[in-house]
Amino acid sequence: MRxxxxxxxxxxxxxxxxxxxxxxxxxxxxxxxxxxxSFRRSLVRALETRASILAINATAxxxxxxxxxxxxxxxxxxxxxxxxxxxxxxxxxxxFATYPETASAGLVPAQPGSVxxxxxxxxxxxxLPVAQERRSLGTLYLRSDLRSxxxxxxxxxxxxxxxxxxxxxxxxxxxxxxxxxxxxxxxALAEVARNVSDRRTTRSGRTWSPTTRSVC
Numbered sequence: 001m002r003x004x005x006x007x008x009x010x011x012x013x014x015x016x017x018x019x020x021x022x023x024x025x026x027x028x029x030x031x032x033x034x035x036x037x038s039f040r041r042s043l044v045r046a047l048e049t050r051a052s053i054l055a056i057n058a059t060a061x062x063x064x065x066x067x068x069x070x071x072x073x074x075x076x077x078x079x080x081x082x083x084x085x086x087x088x089x090x091x092x093x094x095x096f097a098t099y100p101e102t103a104s105a106g107l108v109p110a111q112p113g114s115v116x117x118x119x120x121x122x123x124x125x126x127x128l129p130v131a132q133e134r135r136s137l138g139t140l141y142l143r144s145d146l147r148s149x150x151x152x153x154x155x156x157x158x159x160x161x162x163x164x165x166x167x168x169x170x171x172x173x174x175x176x177x178x179x180x181x182x183x184x185x186x187x188a189l190a191e192v193a194r195n196v197s198d199r200r201t202t203r204s205g206r207t208w209s210p211t212t213r214s215v216c
């Protein structure tokens with residue numbers, strides 16, 4: 001007769017645990033996605049700001065067709081380890097200067113491509129026009145890796161997993177404590193129903209036999 005009681009207790013604890021865990025996972029996923037989207041936007045803003053500063057500094061080098069000055073301007077990117085490649089293109093779209101100076105074709109394209117930003121598989125690329133007094137002088141190309149974004153995703157996932165693990169432990173303790181107050185009336189009601197059923201069974205099981213008279 002103890003199996004139904006343990007079953008009720010287990011179902012209550014399991015239901016509470018599943019509900020709390022599901023809510024926490026959904027909330028964590030929403031927060032992680034929101035944080036990743038916000039972090040991607042901040043990466044784009046930071047790289048576009050860096051590109052704007054470089055474009056302003058590179059106007060003279062492109063205007064006077066001085067590739068040495070252009071390479072020197074791009075060499076300032078050494079201070080930023082996330083920037084893996086950069087390039088300046090002239091008005092005709094030909095390669096003018098690169099960073100690093102021996103950049104391979106896989107890092108720096110032969111043509112600048114469309115203006116704007118885009119996320120590739122493992123990099124963020126920003127292409128910005130270089131102009132002076134509304135006169136186009138060329139194009140700037142910046143390529144940054146996504147190590148900071150990958151680290152952010154891992155950190156968010158770790159925080160969510162730790163939060164879920166800790167909350168599951170707290171939820172288990174609370175559900176175990178709460179289920180006693182919930183299960184006790186149910187068990188009492190089941191006990192009453194069982195006693196009533198037992199009494200009815202006992203009464204219906206009685207057989208009546210009439211007294212037989214012997215005939216002399």
